[in-house]
Amino acid sequence: MEAYEILRLIWWGVLGILLIAIAVMDGFDLGTAILLPFVARTDGERRVVINTVGPVWEGNQVWFILGGGATFAAWPPLYAVAFSGFYFAMLLLLLALILRPVGFKYRSKLTDPRWRAFWDWALFVGGLVPALVFGVAFGNVLQGVPFRFDADLRMSYEGSFWALFNPFALLCGLVSVAMLTMHGGVWLAGKTRNLVQLRAQRAAVFAGLATVVLFAIGGFWVQHLDGYTVQSAIDPNGPSNPVLKQVGQVPGALLANYSAMPIVMALPALGFAGPLLAAMMVRGGRLPALTWFLSALGIAGIIGTAGVSLFPLLLPSSIDPNSSLSVWDASSSKLTLGVMTAVTGLLLPLIVIYTSWVYRVMRGPVTIDQISDENHSY
Amino acid sequence: MDVVDLSRLQFALTALYHFLFVPLTLGLSVLLAIMESVYVTTGRTIWRDMVKFWGLLFGINFAMGVATGITMEFQFGTNWAYYAHYVGDVFGAPLAIEGLMAFFLEATFVGLFFFGWNRLSRIQHLIVTCLLALGTNLSALWILVANGWMQNPVGAKFNVDTMRMEVTNFADVLFNPVAQAKFVHTVSAGYVTGSMFVLSISAYYLLRGRHRALALRSMAVAVSFGLASALSVVVLGDESGYTAGENQKMKIAAIESMWDTEPAPASFTIVGLPSQEGRDTRYAVRVPYVLGLIATRSIDKQVIGIKDLVADADRRIRSGMQAYGALQALQKDRTDTAARATFGQHAEDLGYGLLLKRYTADVAHASEDQIQKASWDTVPNVAVLFWCFRIMVGLGFYFILLFATMFYLSSRRQLERYRWLLWLSCLSLPLPWLAIEVGWYVAEGGRQPWTIDGVLPTFLSASSISASNVWLSLSGFILLYSALAVVELYLMIRTIREGPADHPPAPAPAASYRWRAAK
Numbered sequence: 001m002e003a004y005e006i007l008r009l010i011w012w013g014v015l016g017i018l019l020i021a022i023a024v025m026d027g028f029d030l031g032t033a034i035l036l037p038f039v040a041r042t043d044g045e046r047r048v049v050i051n052t053v054g055p056v057w058e059g060n061q062v063w064f065i066l067g068g069g070a071t072f073a074a075w076p077p078l079y080a081v082a083f084s085g086f087y088f089a090m091l092l093l094l095l096a097l098i099l100r101p102v103g104f105k106y107r108s109k110l111t112d113p114r115w116r117a118f119w120d121w122a123l124f125v126g127g128l129v130p131a132l133v134f135g136v137a138f139g140n141v142l143q144g145v146p147f148r149f150d151a152d153l154r155m156s157y158e159g160s161f162w163a164l165f166n167p168f169a170l171l172c173g174l175v176s177v178a179m180l181t182m183h184g185g186v187w188l189a190g191k192t193r194n195l196v197q198l199r200a201q202r203a204a205v206f207a208g209l210a211t212v213v214l215f216a217i218g219g220f221w222v223q224h225l226d227g228y229t230v231q232s233a234i235d236p237n238g239p240s241n242p243v244l245k246q247v248g249q250v251p252g253a254l255l256a257n258y259s260a261m262p263i264v265m266a267l268p269a270l271g272f273a274g275p276l277l278a279a280m281m282v283r284g285g286r287l288p289a290l291t292w293f294l295s296a297l298g299i300a301g302i303i304g305t306a307g308v309s310l311f312p313l314l315l316p317s318s319i320d321p322n323s324s325l326s327v328w329d330a331s332s333s334k335l336t337l338g339v340m341t342a343v344t345g346l347l348l349p350l351i352v353i354y355t356s357w358v359y360r361v362m363r364g365p366v367t368i369d370q371i372s373d374e375n376h377s378y
Numbered sequence: 379m380d381v382v383d384l385s386r387l388q389f390a391l392t393a394l395y396h397f398l399f400v401p402l403t404l405g406l407s408v409l410l411a412i413m414e415s416v417y418v419t420t421g422r423t424i425w426r427d428m429v430k431f432w433g434l435l436f437g438i439n440f441a442m443g444v445a446t447g448i449t450m451e452f453q454f455g456t457n458w459a460y461y462a463h464y465v466g467d468v469f470g471a472p473l474a475i476e477g478l479m480a481f482f483l484e485a486t487f488v489g490l491f492f493f494g495w496n497r498l499s500r501i502q503h504l505i506v507t508c509l510l511a512l513g514t515n516l517s518a519l520w521i522l523v524a525n526g527w528m529q530n531p532v533g534a535k536f537n538v539d540t541m542r543m544e545v546t547n548f549a550d551v552l553f554n555p556v557a558q559a560k561f562v563h564t565v566s567a568g569y570v571t572g573s574m575f576v577l578s579i580s581a582y583y584l585l586r587g588r589h590r591a592l593a594l595r596s597m598a599v600a601v602s603f604g605l606a607s608a609l610s611v612v613v614l615g616d617e618s619g620y621t622a623g624e625n626q627k628m629k630i631a632a633i634e635s636m637w638d639t640e641p642a643p644a645s646f647t648i649v650g651l652p653s654q655e656g657r658d659t660r661y662a663v664r665v666p667y668v669l670g671l672i673a674t675r676s677i678d679k680q681v682i683g684i685k686d687l688v689a690d691a692d693r694r695i696r697s698g699m700q701a702y703g704a705l706q707a708l709q710k711d712r713t714d715t716a717a718r719a720t721f722g723q724h725a726e727d728l729g730y731g732l733l734l735k736r737y738t739a740d741v742a743h744a745s746e747d748q749i750q751k752a753s754w755d756t757v758p759n760v761a762v763l764f765w766c767f768r769i770m771v772g773l774g775f776y777f778i779l780l781f782a783t784m785f786y787l788s789s790r791r792q793l794e795r796y797r798w799l800l801w802l803s804c805l806s807l808p809l810p811w812l813a814i815e816v817g818w819y820v821a822e823g824g825r826q827p828w829t830i831d832g833v834l835p836t837f838l839s840a841s842s843i844s845a846s847n848v849w850l851s852l853s854g855f856i857l858l859y860s861a862l863a864v865v866e867l868y869l870m871i872r873t874i875r876e877g878p879a880d881h882p883p884a885p886a887p888a889a890s891y892r893w894r895a896a897k
Contacts, residue, residue, distance in 0.1 A: 072455070080459040080463040083454075239539035333545060340474060
């Protein structure tokens with residue numbers, strides 16, 4: 001393998017890691033926000049729930065920003081097509097991401113119950129909408145998206161906003177909501193006590209089982225979906241020009257990689273095992289950190305399953321399959337990928353280290369007494 | 379309005395709005411680090427109280443900065459998809475590195491800054507505050523590396539096989555002189571904003587006779603830091619002007635409303651009424667030699683006027699037509715070596731050829747009339763630039779004067795002596811924001827008609843989406859942002875009115891600070 005090919009594979013992996021990091025790190029505080037109205041009834045309980053993520057949500061949200069930035073840097077056509085094609089879906093996501101920081105920060109600044117109820121609602125919506133939109137977007141990517149390129153590589157998108165919400169995509173949206181809710185529930189079960197903890201445990205069990213069931217339904221459904229296969233020779237070291245290849249639609253092609261390379265079956269297996277084990281362990285309340293990691297592994301398995309099913313495609317086009325974006329023709333130049341690999345290799349471990357330190361400093365459950373004692377609680 | 383104008387309006391509004399919060403974050407984070415250093419070295423709790431009080435205001439502002447910053451990153455994809463494809467190979471990297479190196483740092487430690495007071499030792503907390511300040515400043519660095527490349531696209535060239543710009547030398551992109559000058563200029567402007575914020579609010583407390591000890595100390599920090607920063611903004615603003623003169627002759631000529639090339643050294647027009655149609659400046663008041671000295675740092679080099687720059691654009695457009703013709707031949711047959719050679723000769727001017735796309739699809743055979751129109755398109759809006767620049771520079775000198783006066787009084791411990799000066803300080807609060815917003819107009823409006831100077835015209839950069847989509851999103855942004863502005867201003871004013879808690883420090887740090895509003 002030549003360097004360019006290796007770099008592209010690395011960045012396919014990094015893209016996957018970043019998507020998983022978004023779902024795992026930003027995901028648990030999205031899930032926490034989704035559970036806010038259900039596990040916390042009184043204002044004190046709500047403040048406890050919000051303060052479990054209070055010191056960390058800002059850092060978590062950066063995974064999302066980094067996901068966008070890294071896609072821009074390493075896969076510019078993917079960034080261009082996905083963001084402009086999914087115009088309103090992206091803006092909806094953006095709306096949620098704007099409401100969340102403001103909601104966290106401003107909610108408890110005033111005591112008026114209507115003010116607080118409004119921001120609780122905003123936080124709930126701000127958690128639910130990204131979770132749903134993420135899944136729906138994945139569902140559409142798996143089925144192919146209606147875009148094409150002209151000779152200048154100017155992209156045009158021919159679908160509507162509402163067409164995104166087709167049955168299969170909605171199922172994917174539900175998988176996403178269920179798994180992030182599970183993840184938030186597991187987090188809350190470890191970070192709270194008493195009634196809130198009990199409710200969070202129940203919610204996590206329910207959401208974990210729902211994740212498994214919905215994921216399984218998705219598995220059966222894809223056998224009947226049209227997948228996309230590259231049918232012409234493609235040079236893994238060739239120029240990043242996505243209109244030089246031939247791509248065809250083949251029923252069941254999304255499962256082809258699993259029969260060609262059975263080892264990757266480990267990913268869907270993880271997608272089932274993680275949520276099941278997390279749901280089992282969260283009840284007892286022992287080893288909350290391990291439970292959280294199992295839940296995270298489940299999420300990694302589910303997202304990894306989607307990525308491997310598409311490989312080597314990143315974003316198939318349903319109206320002009322030849323315009324589909326693949327790992328081999330939608331990346332940045334070799335130099336940019338090289339520089340970004342070095343920078344990421346250097347900084348990502350550093351981020352993991354200091355983020356872990358912050359979690360260590362903030363370890364332990366959050367209680368109402370503690371919130372009243374601390375100066376800057378939400 | 380078409381989709382390009384709407385997308386520009388949306389980007390301009392959201393960017394200007396985002397930049398209401400960024401400078402204060404930049405300035406306050408450094409001021410917090412300074413105040414906390416004093417606390418840690420002297421052990422005097424009043425300095426910790428200062429950090430906590432200004433930190434509270436910092437927090438309200440920071441949330442809005444984060445929230446509105448995401449919008450910017452989204453829009454490159456949602457509204458400027460062709461731009462994203464065309465230059466993503468170069469422009470995306472600094473944005474991604476910003477996330478990795480800077481945004482993570484500030485966002486991770488901002489939580490600990492607020493929640494860590496009782497869980498960290500003094501030194502540890504100070505380190506957290508310093509990392510927070512470092513993160514915000516590094517963030518500005520990478521964003522301005524990206525922005526600097528839009529102004530002066532070095533270290534990259536067009537690749538015919540991928541139909542986009544690609545990096546040829548990453549170090550050139552990083553050490554782009556325009557980016558470096560802009561970085562220092564912009565963060566200094568942020569420090570001025572933070573200093574003015576602290577100065578104004580402290581002056582308000584002194585006028586009201588409240589929180590005297592805290593206000594006096596805060597003011598002392600703000601005026602010394604503010605003076606240094608205000609000097610740095612103007613001195614390094616000059617550096618910005620110099621590098622712009624080197625790289626963006628059209629921007630400088632438009633800022634100065636200099637239609638004709640003058641014999642060196644050129645005179646500087648203090649005021650006047652530039653006219654885009656008449657291509658002249660009426661009622662101009664000129665100072666001889668000054669512009670030539672600033673822009674070229676010499677007495678013999680010429681500053682080229684707009685009309686001569688348009689003539690130069692005309693030449694480059696004709697060369698760009700050749701490049702575009704060769705590119706079309708290559709799209710049909712990638713092995714056409716003659717076309718490849720022709721393209722190589724004219725590749726530098728491809729962007730100028732693209733200017734013709736506004737008037738004809740058949741760029742390679744554009745008419746004389748179309749070429750002439752396109753060459754005059756390279757002139758940005760002269761009158762607006764001319765005045766925005768003068769407002770910015772005038773305010774810059776005013777800040778130096780105000781901070782210097784207050785610094786002198788502070789060093790003589792007479793800050794409270796002149797009430798009118800306290801009033802003046804208090805009322806000057808909005809001025810740094812005004813200077814910064816018009817400054818950004820100069821930088822970005824002055825870059826028009828390009829998104830990437832000389833490489834990609836703005837009207838080609840937008841996504842292929844319908845104008846109605848952008849109408850809808852633009853209206854949404856206006857509504858949401860207005861509502862958020864009301865909420866944030868309300869909380870800011872409320873927190874300022876309430877002021878720092880005035881009761882004497884209790885033995886346990888945990889109990890000494892309990893915000894009335896946060897119970």
